[in-house]
Amino acid sequence: MNILVTGGAGYIGSHVVKTLLPDNKVIVLDSLENGHRKAVDRKAIFIKGNVGDKKILSWIFRRHRIDSVIHFAGYINVGESVKEPYKYYMNNVSQSLQLLKAMREHSTKRIVFSSSAAVYGNPERVPIPEDSRTLPINPYGSTKLMFERILADFGMDYVALRYFNAAGAAFGLGEDHRPESHLIPIILKKAMKDEKVTIFGDDYDTPDGTCVRDYVHILDLADAHVLALSKGEGAYNVGYGKGYSVRQIINEASRVMKKKVGFTVGPRREGDPDVLVAESKRIKKLGWKPRHDIRSIIKSAYSWHMANPNGYS
Incomplete structure (x- = not known):
């Protein structure tokens, strides 16, 4: 399978890329604003660029005949999202719409979206089931929930993984955010x-x-993404409970x-x-x-x- 991984040079994305190889052809699109080129496995095809760049997206889908997409590209700092909501809505929603447009133009239907437990806000009950009320209390969570709804409105064949706190290390890869917020x-x-x-x-x-x-090991999280490429529909929590x-x-x-x-x-x-x-x-x-x-x-x-x-x- 030919899989496009946006944000594949980031912490979670790089571990998922490693897990997908060598059974798939993996194309990584990352601006390297927050990701690290050294984190991307050399067996993957790396393209430096923004997920909102129409020309790059069009070229990728034509050149590599993408079957499925795993979408990580986005800002993730909750505190920063409160101070700079425009930055988060522009990147996490507006620019990501270009990705969906490219998928539709090239008849690529399946997408696994990196969502978040932040869509729940302060939950009504714990542990939190997927049918709980979604009422984010920060712009980061709001952008994640908004994009989930966009996926449904676009009629995409999608899975949104609402993971809790990713942590741990594997494959010689690790967590290196600048600044670190985890x-x-x-x-x-x-x-x-x-x-x-x-x-x-x-x-x-x-x-x-x-x-x-709720903390979830990066390897277990990577396994969930690989599973979601071929199974499931809609939103799924990923945590240990x-x-x-x-x-x-x-x-x-x-x-x-x-x-x-x-x-x-x-x-x-x-x-x-x-x-x-x-x-x-x-x-x-x-x-x-x-x-x-x-x-x-x-x-x-x-x-x-x-x-x-x-x-x-």
Whole structure:
């Protein structure tokens, strides 16, 4: 199968590209604004460009006869989306519409979309099933939900994977956002420098006052994308159904690193829900079988950061 992976030089995208090879022809489109060329497997065809560039898209679909698309390209920082909503709607929605237009023009129907648990906002019940109310509380989540609706309106043959917190490392690849906004790499990198981690708020409606999230290993997440290329329709949660608070993740990182991770408490970040934990029965019915846990997630991430203290630089 000929598969176009937009944002394939990013953290999740690069792991999915590696998982797809060598059984498929993989074409990666990435602007490298946030992705890393070194993260893209050399067996993949790499094209530097923006997902909103009509000429590049037209050339890719003509030249490579794309069968399916996995769409990762988009901005992901919740806090930044609150401060710069225009940037998020322009990139995550407006420019992504060009991708759908190119797909329709070249009769490519199947698309797997990188959505997010952020579409739920503050959930009514936990664990969160897919039929829960969708009421995002930040522009990032709103753009994800809007694009899901666009996929349905366009009549695309689509799966939207609403994953919770991707984490961990594999294939010699890892997490290297600039700036880093994800908890586990922040904790590891701070602790490696003997610096304290800032907990953003300890007054949430959770047992220890800090946000609770459902973490999913990057390999399990990659497996979900490969599965979704041939199975399923509509939205699917991807998570383990077990939540960990910020304090619990700090404690687990301390055990993995065999050193105490220090922290301070700062003010809340705007747009952070109290609890996000998945109910993933739907995707498990398709055959998805997660193989990892929080210890292996943190251990794999720690190993990568120890081997790559400067990321991909």
